[in-house]
Amino acid sequence: MKEFDTLNLKPRHVFCKDGTNGLDDCGGTFLVTGMIYHLMDVIGKNNCTLVQLKECPKSCFYSNRFAEVEYSEKYSDFNIYNPSMRHVACVNNQDQNWSLGDNASKKLIVGEIYHVSAVEVHDWHTRVCLIEFGNMQFNSTSFSEVRIPKQKES
Numbered sequence: 001m002k003e004f005d006t007l008n009l010k011p012r013h014v015f016c017k018d019g020t021n022g023l024d025d026c027g028g029t030f031l032v033t034g035m036i037y038h039l040m041d042v043i044g045k046n047n048c049t050l051v052q053l054k055e056c057p058k059s060c061f062y063s064n065r066f067a068e069v070e071y072s073e074k075y076s077d078f079n080i081y082n083p084s085m086r087h088v089a090c091v092n093n094q095d096q097n098w099s100l101g102d103n104a105s106k107k108l109i110v111g112e113i114y115h116v117s118a119v120e121v122h123d124w125h126t127r128v129c130l131i132e133f134g135n136m137q138f139n140s141t142s143f144s145e146v147r148i149p150k151q152k153e154s
Contacts, residue, residue, distance in 0.1 A: 013089075013113055014039050014051070014066035015148055031061070036069055036087055036113050036146070071144045073111075078143045080126040086116050087146035088128075094142075104138050113146060 016035050031037075038054035042063070049063040071077075071089040078088060093108040108114075118129040119140070126140035 012039050013037065013069040013146075014053075015069050016065060017067050018065040031065075036148075037066075039066075069113075070147045073144070076141045076143055077145050078126075078128070078140045079145060080119060080121050080140050083119055084116075085131075087113050087148065088116055088130075088143040089113050089146055090142055091144045092142045104142055107133060107136065108138065108142060114143070116143075 013036050016031050016033055016037060018033060039051060040054045040057055041052040043050040043052065043060065050060040051063050051066060052060055069087075071091075073089075073091060076091055090108045090110050090112050093104045093110050095103055095105045115131040116128060117131045120127040120129075120137070127137040128140050128143060129135065129137055
């Protein structure tokens, strides 16, 4: 598992490896183990490091509850033969004329993480459906696989 980089302040995503009954470290915000969140800020305090998430900006969490999420920002490495529901990052939202695809530039945000609901592989293109957009279809070249850190076995 990749350690949490407390010095890296660029916008990035983190994987919640410990939801601890859904409470934040102040006892109020719901977290879900296995969910990916958007990192907003990293705060060094005494002997610990806290993080703020875009999804709950008024709460702080101990950084050891999260692991880094990685994906290629430069190219699509979308596995078209993996039919499972999974996380993908948008690496390209340029509109492409391809077999009835939806308008990516008006929907997809580069760097945002989405959830795959279905994949249709064709001879010359692959359509990807995302949970966030219902029945809309996008070209697989717009996405990169998100690598979720492996959990340590207890």
